[in-house]
Amino acid sequence: MLITENITKTFGGIKAVDDCSIKVAQGLITGLIGPNGSGKTTLFNMVTGLYKPDAGKISLKGNQIQGLKPSKIYHQGIGRTFQITRLFWKMTVLENMIVPVRQIGWQTLLSRGVKKHEEEQAMELLHWVGLSQYRDEEVRKLSFGQQKLIEFVAVLMSDPDLILLDEPAGGVNPVMIEKMMEMVDDLNSKGKTFLLVEHNMRLVMELCQHIIVLDHGQKIAEGVPSEVQNNPLVLEAYLGSTQNANASA
């Protein structure tokens, strides 16, 4: 589904992502983990077009997408949520749901803001997450957890093939996390592919079928959860080298 080949991104001499090649297989929930600053979000930003990679290739369903505008990449089928939600907080919940489905062109400039079938689709998704009663509320009036759910279902409006979730559980209460995990699982069983960055290890280990570990911008390990959990390189990246620990002791 998504393949990055040797992509690199440098910020002022620091390689945030260094010669990184990963594969996200169709139909799987892939987890992207690593310590803070290991390049996870930078990788996300390159895949979604916010940053241009300095080198390397990114392809989606066989088409090269590196260097395309974010809006183009979006319409090729990648949807994304954010660590801290980026909903349009002065718009209503319903409007936020509709934003992602439209392309803007000369012909459709003055067409109606909300069409019947879009509204129905949006309401169905809002029902699903139990927030349909807030359709006409401005987003800023909702709780952070509710906003996360809305961002999540707004992404589904345009039916993307690949969904990137940036810390879906960050700052969300445990009940909501359960709910979100169920939904991801459910969508995955219907064929959606996910790539998620998450610090909640229990969630990653339970939910993901494949895990990729980054450290200092490079891929240091990958595999099924049990393999990754016991990989010494991964433990070292997270906990520091055991040799150093011995030396200092």
Added chain:
Amino acid sequence: MTIPSFHLFVQTLILGGLVGGVYALMASGLTLIFGVMRVINVAHGAFLILGAYITYELFQYFKIDPIASILITMPVFFGAGWLIQRYMLSRIANPEQTSVLVTFALALVLEGILGFIFQTTARMVTPSYTSDAFIFATYRFPVTRLIGFGTALLIILLLYLILQYTNLGRAIRATTQDPRAAQLMGINTSMISAFTFALGLSTAAAGGSLLSIIYSFNPSSQADWIARTLSIIVLGGMGSIPGALIAALTLGVMEQMTSIVVTLYWSPIVFYFFLFFTLIIRPQGLLGEIIREKG
């Protein structure tokens, strides 16, 4: 300094309010452009004057009514705005910082060209109803100002409907609130910027036509008008259209009031004092929001 009688006071409110509506139209385009693109279009005043001159010429040579000529100038300015954003402003790096220079240059070039063609004689468009006025309960309502106010309100209403209920409008609002998120939600923000600039300039076209029947103008009056419209959007809060409306009405009334109570020459100064004091208390303007750059 003279204390006006009650009658004069109300009359002044009326005149100031009517012209304030026209100011509101002129400023709405400027604030809309800033909201979406973080670009201050310093050439806005020059485009107002250009609009006024086109209206003048259409009236002189084709006897087209200044209000009717809006139907011609608005689409033309819309197209021009689209091209300027597409082929000029979108090509500069860091538009937030450097666009002021580019649009200032545009203002000077326009002023120069207008000066070359029309010289510095002050002009005004004078249709047959120029000096007519309605009298209502002993208060005077000059026809040109009534027309100006009504037309301005109509166009602002149209702008509001576009922003609130259309595809383009929603994309513009989304881009104003968070351009990056808008991109990631599939909105082609450079396209939206072009349409926003086009919309903004077309309001300048209408504003120019209205200006031409209420005020006399020459090419260098553009500096006056950009100062006025900029102060309005700063007072109202950069990017806020309702804020611009309130500030425009305030400016209209204050100018008129000062010219009655003190003298005509003081009228701009009083408004600027008001602006300074407002900014000391509310740096973001009346209805503006403090802008934080998101990463």
